[in-house]
Amino acid sequence: MGDDLPGKKWLTREEAGEYLGVHHRTLANWAAKGHGPRYSKPSGKSCMYRLADLDAYLEAHLAQVVLTGIMGVAVRHGALTARQHVKRHRILVECGITGVLVPKRTS
Known part of the structure; x- marks a missing residue:
């Protein structure tokens, strides 16, 4: 996955989960409970995570x-x-x- 990240600003939920080291369903559960990193919902089902928001989330929970x-x-x-x-x-x-x-x- 690291090879795919240079220049990439937005990640799918699956990519974001891999980046954070958690299952993508964990991200979905966090989102449903109002926890976890910020995300955007450009369409009904898809969720996109900004790389900067994932890094900020990791820093905040360090x-x-x-x-x-x-x-x-x-x-x-x-x-x-x-x-x-x-x-x-x-x-x-x-x-x-x-x-x-x-x-x-x-x-």
Whole structure:
């Protein structure tokens, strides 16, 4: 897909899903719930995503994860509830991984 992107400004839902690393049906579900990246609906069924909007969505949902421990293992995760965060923290500590999870601040 990377070869198809130079100069391309708009992507289909399938291409956008591939670009974001999610299934195109996930994008459809997000859109139905009012979540996810901005999109345009030029016709009844088709949805088009601007590459700039996909990048902005990724930037807005970026989290910095600073962890130290066994061989500098890095751990990525998405948004967690407080309970999930505590559980994840306990598991990381049990594995010898310590550090601070710092979500990126948006202005």
